[in-house]
Amino acid sequence: MKTALTIAGSDCSGGAGIQADLKTFSAHGVFGMSVITAITAQNTQGVSAVENLSAEMVSKQIEAIFTDIEVDAVKIGMVSETKIIKTIAENLKKYQAQNVVVDPVMISKSGFDLLQPEAKEALISHLLPLAEVVTPNIPEAEVIVGMKIDTVEDMEKAALLIHKMGPKKVLVKGGHLTEDAIDVLYDGKKITHYTSERINTKNTHGTGCTLSSAITANLAKGANVEEGVREAKEYITTAIRHSLALGKGYGPTNHFYSLYQKAGMLD
Ligand SMILES: Nc1ncnc2c1ncn2[C@@H]1O[C@H](COP(=O)(O)OP(=O)(O)OP(=O)(O)O)[C@@H](O)[C@H]1O
Ligand SMILES: Cc1ncc(COP(=O)(O)O)c(N)n1
Secondary structure, three states, X not given: OOEEEEEEEEEOOOOOHHHHHHHHHHHOOOEEEEEEEEEEEEOOOOEEEEEEOOHHHXXXXXXXXXXXXXXXXXXXXXXXXXXXXXXXXXHHHHOOOOOEEEOOOOEOOOOOEOOOHHHHHHHHHHHHHHOOEEOOEHHHHHHHHOOOOOOHHHHHHHHHHHHOOOOOEEEEEOOOOOOOEEEXXXXXXXXXXXXXXXXXXXXXXXXXXXXXXXXHHHHHOOXXXXXXHHHHHHHHHHHHHOOOOOOOOOOEOOOOHHHHHHOOOOO
């Protein structure tokens, strides 16, 4: 069985972070593993607390996995502190990790800082160069390149600028625009658009985590980035279309809709 590792924060409410990643890996038939960087207390309405693990504990978790199990792909999500970012980069180089997907998580949908402002530079200089593909949303791309993004053409410009920072490929996600949900991939040579209709729902907690872990699962299974992003976009669109009105705020997406449908388990 193919394996995928997520290095990210825990979301106790299950919609984003490690929990979303592991559900996505399972739904893709990939064996999921996790290195937890931080514990968050959050729900569909907001984040109330974050506690980072020590860099040593993060390092020990990575070591435990890589010294024992073959890792086919790695996703990096929320990492809020400079010293944890540096530890992850050193370890992934040491163990020659393949198929690294970096989701540069900065602010939660509810507006809470998940990346310490002083750690932004470390994320750019230590994690982006390790990435097979980096997947910023529009506000994250704006922070990384220091320009305002209002149109798909702006997303393309940002993708080209981010590519110069070292990742092999860049996917700028268009969830924050208002028309169709258009994501822009730049592979160093050409731009590809992945478009779906915009689904009218507030239940989009964890969409970015889910998309990046679906890409990771697909890379683990041997897909190239273009194929991996195409399938992941279909997966997230279905998961948003059938998203769950759980909680009082932004509800989570539905990871297992397609599987339940195939198994005839839906009412
Ligand atoms: N309302 C929507 N309808 C259809 N697709 C959407 C919608 N919102 C987001 N998407 C898609 O979901 C994926 C994730 O993009 P988004 O920009 O929401 O990421 P994000 O802001 O990092 O998510 P999060 O921070 O919630 O994890 C992209 O493929 C985007 O196009
Ligand atoms: C642990 C963790 N990782 C990532 C997100 C981003 O997801 P969202 O923007 O939907 O809040 C989050 N809220 N929590």
